[in-house]
Amino acid sequence: MADGSLIVAEAGSGAWGRLPAPARVAIVYFGARVITTVFLLVAADLSGFGSRFGPEAGIGDLILGWDAQWYWFVAENGYPTDLPVTDTGAIAENQWAFMPLYAYLAKLVALPFGGQWVVGALLVSLAAGYAASVVLYRMMRDRMDSGSALWAVAFFAAGPLAALFQVGYAESLALLWLFLALWCVIRRRYAWLYILIPLMAFTRPGVLAFALFLGLFGLWRWFSRRREPLHTPEVVHIVALGLLAVVAGFAWQTLAGWVTGDSGAYLATELAWRRNWILGDAAFLPFEGFGAGISFWFGTTWGLSPVAGFVLVGAGVAAIAALLLFEPHVRRLGVELRLWSASYLVYLLLVFFPQSSIFRLLVPLSPMWGAFALPRSTAWRAGVLTVGLVLQWWWIYNMYSLGNTIWQVP
Template sequence: MADELLTPAPPAVRPTPWRRLAGLPVAVRIGILYILARLVTTLFFVAAAQLAPNWSRFGRDASVGSFAAGWDAWWYWYVAGYGYPTTLPVNDAGLVSENAWAFMPLYAYAALGVGALFGSWVAGAVVVSLVAGYLSCLVLYRMLRMRGDDAMATWAVLFFACAPVAALFQIGYAESLFLLWLFLALWCVMRRRYAWLYLLIPLMGYTRPGVLAFALFLGLHGISRWITRRREPLPARHIAHIVLLGLLATAVGFSWQVIASIATGDPSAYLSTEMAWRRNWILDAPAHFVPLEGFVQAAGFWAGQWGTSQALVLALVALAVGGFAALLLFDPHVKRLGADLRLWSASYAVYLLAVFFPQSSIFRLLVPISPLWGAAAMPRSNTWRVGVLAACLVGQWWWIHTVYALAGTAIWTVP
């Protein structure tokens, strides 16, 4: 007993900052990480403003504020202030030119409402993006927590908040708000809370394009649930929900085309408007949209830019598509995310193949598959995770410097 009393107590182990952070409520912890990520992005914006050459899109007066209101943000501001044209503008060749019908209304008017409290639409847009981005991080955490431990979900959220295109969380783009509706919808599907989707699908559909990918996902989800019905019971009410929601998502996805055609009197108003942006890349772009044609056209364009053959570019596209499919099918970390997140990623990839003309905006358009960050955060060494985070930050600086500091100086500087 005397020896025990004389034995010095082991020194108290101080908790590391990470352990202290892990002990906080999830909303607080995610909020701290999100704020730190946004501070880093702001520093990147400040540096990009200082480096912007006079001949760039933003010129010598470049600032964080002008960046927030630049590129597509201008179009959302226009929608909020002037609405949509009833007569489509045309160019000298008689083809429909760029106009507001390419941009959905929900984000524009949400920013207008919030901006009334802050004195400007741009301020409202930044607030909407910031808040929606934070809430998206919370929902992403909840989704991934269903598939892994706390560390995995937290690291995945950190990757998401610091991703190469994370600047979208603080500019006048609709991606943040769309991601919030999308993540909520995916979370509801994972929890089999289908009723909420009757609200979330229209919110998605009128925030930005992409709800048709969700319609495809619901179809694949229904097939998956039917195949696995012996492992997971499939009540009749779930079948009814999945079918009705798939129809709703399809109807919402095509409704904007109907609205544009009624408002303008032109049945092809929306698709012709979308094709107008394609003519920024190829002068002989067809006047009418054809599914899957964009990748073939882009292969010819980029082959000319790179001095190679169109067949080689198409082969590279096929290789990328095959690699992504193999990742979803066979990678053990991706498989641990569950069928629903994998089916969504596949559905969205098919949607992009069908409608997208691949150019530098591809990095931004890949953001909806962000749940795959969970696979990058699966239990590995901290060295791996820190390396992924560093790569995210390097990619973010490259993206901000390219599309804001060098904005418009080359074809590859379009966000």
């Protein structure tokens, strides 16, 4: 995969170039899956008594590890009508933190395989990851040559978090809906979003970030209407879809409250995981989680001043804003993908408590791999791919070979 002559080949050059784009994407994507499988097998072999998987772990245990067990539990048991509580009376971790679509789709796919949910989950993740790669290629192809677009797919398929394409997590499916939705916005094919937004909302949290994106996109369309005419039907679609995304973003919370009789069931469930790091319950307020995380890591854990943490986060936000606004390769990706990236990062700042899952939660920024693919130096591209594979192994080793319940959570 690091051979530039393979991926840089243009559509008209040789047998490789004559292959349909989905076939070329498949070769890159499933080639990356072979590498990830090797990493997972080695990680399982290295798993010891300190890991939650134990010294006898197999690759099936890793596929079904961590949050995958919650999706499995949802598929087999559904959602509780009575929220479980801890010995102190606080709401305990439970299924309401996990949306239903991936869990039940994996169960359906597993039916021909004796109902083994782990098989269905693996197949759904693999297939959704491949489909997402095809959509990513199409998005990138609108902005760059076919060779560069395929390199972007290679970085995506073999990147640091690529193990998510073959474990029982909902990320692959969520990325497929997200990439399709972004592509629809880029192509101004808004009608499909009325289907994609609810699918996003019931696969993984984050559709409220898409609502913010649609709001910013609508403002940009208004101010750029002289360059690209803005007609009434498009205005209606953008406003209606923004409202739909907001409603969809709160739908799961509303459903959890209706089933359990507790209007705060979903938020209380999400906060249950936060007690693994900090004591007591905190209100779910904008930016509160990120602020508490900075205080925890810089103050309680590392013995530093939390002020340093806030300064570093502020500098990071400013640096990312500068990249999205001014970096030429990022700008080549188009306003839509830059607005999405900004919206999603704001969403994380608003709702997330920073811990080791932050790496996984950055995966929706994957369209930015296109910026890494634009420099046409083979050495650069091979270097990015190599770094991605090294970081992928580092992530798998830490989260699965060494993984425990507090410090190495994927």
